[in-house]
Amino acid sequence: MKAPLVIIITGPPCVGKxxxxxxxxxxxxxxxxxxxxxxxxxxxxLGWKDRAWSKEMSQLSYHLIFYFLEIxxxxxxxVIIESNFSDQEHTIQFLKLxxxxxxxxxxxxxxxxxxxxxxxxxxxxVAGIRHPGHVDFILIAELRPLLLKGMLxxxxxxxxxxxxxxxxxxxxxxARIYREIEDHLSK
Numbered sequence: 425m426k427a428p429l430v431i432i433i434t435g436p437p438c439v440g441k442x443x444x445x446x447x448x449x450x451x452x453x454x455x456x457x458x459x460x461x462x463x464x465x466x467x468x469x470l471g472w473k474d475r476a477w478s479k480e481m482s483q484l485s486y487h488l489i490f491y492f493l494e495i496x497x498x499x500x501x502x503v504i505i506e507s508n509f510s511d512q513e514h515t516i517q518f519l520k521l522x523x524x525x526x527x528x529x530x531x532x533x534x535x536x537x538x539x540x541x542x543x544x545x546x547x548x549x550v551a552g553i554r555h556p557g558h559v560d561f562i563l564i565a566e567l568r569p570l571l572l573k574g575m576l577x578x579x580x581x582x583x584x585x586x587x588x589x590x591x592x593x594x595x596x597x598x599a600r601i602y603r604e605i606e607d608h609l610s611k
Contacts, residue, residue, distance in 0.1 A: 426611065427500075427526045427527050427528050427611075428496065428497060428500050428501050428502040428503070428527045428528070429502040429503075429527070429528045429529075429530060429605075429608050429609055429611075430493065430496075430497070430502070430503055430505065430527050430528070430529045430530070431448065431454070431502075431503070431504040431505070431529075431530050431531075431532065431605065431608075432505055432506075432509065432518075432529060432530070432531045432532065432579065432583075433445050433448075433504065433505070433506040433507075433532045433534065434506070434507065434508060434509040434531065434532070434533055434534065434576060434578065434579065435508065435533060435534030435535055435536075435575065435576055435590070436508055436534075436535070436536075436541055436570055436571060436573070436574065436575060436576050437508060437541070437545055437567060437570070437571065438536075438541050438544040438545045438548060438571065439534040439535065439536050439541060439590045440534060440536075440590040440593060440596075441458070441506045441507075441508070441534050442458050442460060442461075442506060443593075444506075444532070444534065444588070444590070444596075444601075445458055445504050445506040447598065448504055448601070448602075448605065449504055451602060452502075452605060452609070454502055454503060454504050455496065455501070455503050455504065456503075456504045456506070457489055457492045457493065457503060457504070457505045457506070458505070458506040458507065459482065459485045459486065459489060459506065459507035459508075460485075460507075460554075460555075460558070462485040462488050462489065463478075463481050463482060463485045463555075463557070463558070464554075464555040464557065464558075466481045466484060466485065467481065467555055467556075467557030468555075472555070472556060472557030472559075474559065474562075475559050475562050475563070477557075478557060478558060478559050481557065485507075486507070486513075486514070489505055489507060490517050490521070492505075493505055493521065494521060494525075497521060497524075497525040497527055498525070502609065508576060509576075509579055510576075511576075511577050511578070511579050511580055514579060515579050515580050515581055518579060518581045519581060522581070522582070528583075528608055528611055529581060529582070529583035529584075530583060530584055530585075530586070530604065530605065530608045531578055531579060531581070531583050531584070531585040531586070532585075532586055532588055532601065533575070533576070533578040533585055533586070533587050533588070534575075534588050534590045535574050535575035535576075535587065535588070535589060535590065536574055536575075536589065536590045536591040537574055537591045538571060538572035538573055538574035539572065540574075540591050541571040541572070541574055542568060542571040542572055545560070545563075545564065545567060545571055546564060548560060549561045549563065549564050584604070584608070586600075586601065586604055588601065
């Protein structure tokens, strides 16, 4: 049996990771596990209140992402996981899984113009389109420096990594992304 493919989609807030992940999941009929989906379920089950609680739910969401990832790897099944993974915090967890399971990894590192990200986040926070537990209206000032960078460094794990410019959603080369995934799924 061939090794499963783990597609890691990462990048800063508001870059379009979840939208990209959903498109890939639909195209390839793969399970899609994303931090905000888990976090919003936790908010619905446990309630929401302030920034400290939101951070706590983020940490719990990461534990659950890695839990679900390991379940997929035990079953030798491919999966897509998405979040604004931190190289410092999450690389070690991926490397530990690499020691236990045979799998192929494709990392999709999303980035965009920093000013575009800042504007997207501000508009999203003001519009209140996300679950209120994210407390986006509080995060505007806190996340501004990160958003203006426009990108997060990729995880330092053994894998192919493709960079995807998400500044203009209409110009994303989905065909290139899909070809890369198809190449990995056929290995």
